[in-house]
Amino acid sequence: MAHGLKLVGAHSTFLDVDAKIITRRNMTKKNKWILPSLIVAVSSLVVTGCSDSSSSAGVNLKIGTIHPLTGGNADYGIGLTTAAEFAADQINAAMAEADVAGSCEITASEDDQATPALAVEAATKLVKSNQVNAIVGPLTSGSTLGAAQSVTVPNNIVMIATAASSPEITTFADKDLLFRTYPSDAFQGKVIVAAVQKIYGSTAKLNVGARNDAFGTALANVIETEWKNGGGVIGSKVLWNPENATFDSEAKQLADGSPDVWVIVDFPDTFAKVGPALVRTGKWDPKKTFFTEAMYDEAVIKTIGVKVMAGARGTAAKSIGVDSDKWKADRKAAKPDTKETFVDASAYDATVLLCLAAIHGKSTESSALTKSLRAVSGTEGGTEIPWTNLVDAVKAAAAGDNFTYQGAWTTAKFDAAGDSSGALFRVYNVGADGKLSSNDAEDVRF
Numbered sequence: 001m002a003h004g005l006k007l008v009g010a011h012s013t014f015l016d017v018d019a020k021i022i023t024r025r026n027m028t029k030k031n032k033w034i035l036p037s038l039i040v041a042v043s044s045l046v047v048t049g050c051s052d053s054s055s056s057a058g059v060n061l062k063i064g065t066i067h068p069l070t071g072g073n074a075d076y077g078i079g080l081t082t083a084a085e086f087a088a089d090q091i092n093a094a095m096a097e098a099d100v101a102g103s104c105e106i107t108a109s110e111d112d113q114a115t116p117a118l119a120v121e122a123a124t125k126l127v128k129s130n131q132v133n134a135i136v137g138p139l140t141s142g143s144t145l146g147a148a149q150s151v152t153v154p155n156n157i158v159m160i161a162t163a164a165s166s167p168e169i170t171t172f173a174d175k176d177l178l179f180r181t182y183p184s185d186a187f188q189g190k191v192i193v194a195a196v197q198k199i200y201g202s203t204a205k206l207n208v209g210a211r212n213d214a215f216g217t218a219l220a221n222v223i224e225t226e227w228k229n230g231g232g233v234i235g236s237k238v239l240w241n242p243e244n245a246t247f248d249s250e251a252k253q254l255a256d257g258s259p260d261v262w263v264i265v266d267f268p269d270t271f272a273k274v275g276p277a278l279v280r281t282g283k284w285d286p287k288k289t290f291f292t293e294a295m296y297d298e299a300v301i302k303t304i305g306v307k308v309m310a311g312a313r314g315t316a317a318k319s320i321g322v323d324s325d326k327w328k329a330d331r332k333a334a335k336p337d338t339k340e341t342f343v344d345a346s347a348y349d350a351t352v353l354l355c356l357a358a359i360h361g362k363s364t365e366s367s368a369l370t371k372s373l374r375a376v377s378g379t380e381g382g383t384e385i386p387w388t389n390l391v392d393a394v395k396a397a398a399a400g401d402n403f404t405y406q407g408a409w410t411t412a413k414f415d416a417a418g419d420s421s422g423a424l425f426r427v428y429n430v431g432a433d434g435k436l437s438s439n440d441a442e443d444v445r446f
Helices: 003-010 012-024 034-051 074-098 116-129 141-152 185-200 214-229 248-255 268-281 298-304 324-334 344-361 366-377 387-398
Strands: 059-067 102-111 134-136 158-161 178-180 205-211 233-240 261-265 289-291 313-317 383-386 403-406 424-430 436-438
Touching: 059 074, 059 116, 059 344, 074 102, 074 324, 074 344, 074 387, 102 116, 102 344, 116 141, 134 344, 141 158, 141 178, 141 214, 158 344, 158 366, 185 214, 185 261, 185 289, 185 313, 185 424, 205 214, 205 248, 214 233, 214 261, 233 248, 248 268, 268 298, 324 344, 344 366, 344 387, 344 403, 366 387, 366 403, 383 387, 387 403
Parallel strands: 059 102, 059 134, 134 158, 158 178, 205 233, 205 261, 261 289, 289 313, 383 403
Antiparallel strands: 313 424, 424 436
């Protein structure tokens, strides 16, 4: 609700009382001046209230999060969840310092175990029981699309996915309610292909393996198309059901055919079974294999097995935000027990953007939030304000200004599909000891 409307309501008793006083008086020459004087005085109070955000009743935004808090992707989910909490803490402190009323709270955090069905249950609970106005997450594409289709879109709830990368999200019919702070795999597919071509040439024979879900299938298709367009040969493309108990038959298909190189798209919990099955074939070589960002975590490498992963390469999205090292240090100081992952700041930015949008639009309604998300993220231009200066960002939002929030992960500038603009990817290597390394000179920017 707009600040001005709140103030008129706040002064309604004053207006009613004085109206009664006036009607009881005789309209002599002297008190002919009373009515105009009171109207001017009251009007002045109302107009002043409309322009002074500090004296207004503010907006209270309730946010829920959905991430895997247990299971194979729990490190990512816990890191993202605590980053969202950190964002809410910081934005509330900034609102207090800026003298802007209202609040932005993480009301509840749900565990979807990176599973679409559980994501639907989590979103239902957040919307129906916790009555949140917006959701940060999920982590994965399958969970994001499932929750959006079944819950958030039908209930007009804005959702900002934190690491969902499937190109399907761009074209999903979401009524302009689904956004993301993580780049699309339309970019990553190009990066993987370019990295493989650099080492093996553009005409090499490539086998592609992927989990059969929104993330794996979509990215495998992008890789296949890009590889063929570059003149390369696809030996085989093997998809597997992540719920399978064993993966020996799929591993044999993927290892056969003497390819020059492999690209594998999977999550850690599943590849912990697929990897050993590939080793058992005696034909697969991790040193000739590229993975995605899902394996860009040394704890994940250790869980799967260093012997399985040693020598592998991969690509992973990288922060294009500002002062990302400072953000990591600040978050570590605020949440010292949280294990850090490369993508945590994505949830921080998603949360900050939602809070700023609510302040800017003076509403928690979805239509106002979606419009204001573009106003504060830089889509409409405006002064650049970094995450390190949230007080100024809050003030600009409260004034209704268009500006460009520069996050710790991204400068979103949300497009018409809700995708963030721009992307940066690293090419990483898994050492013989399971340690990860990358060279900034090999980064690829879009």
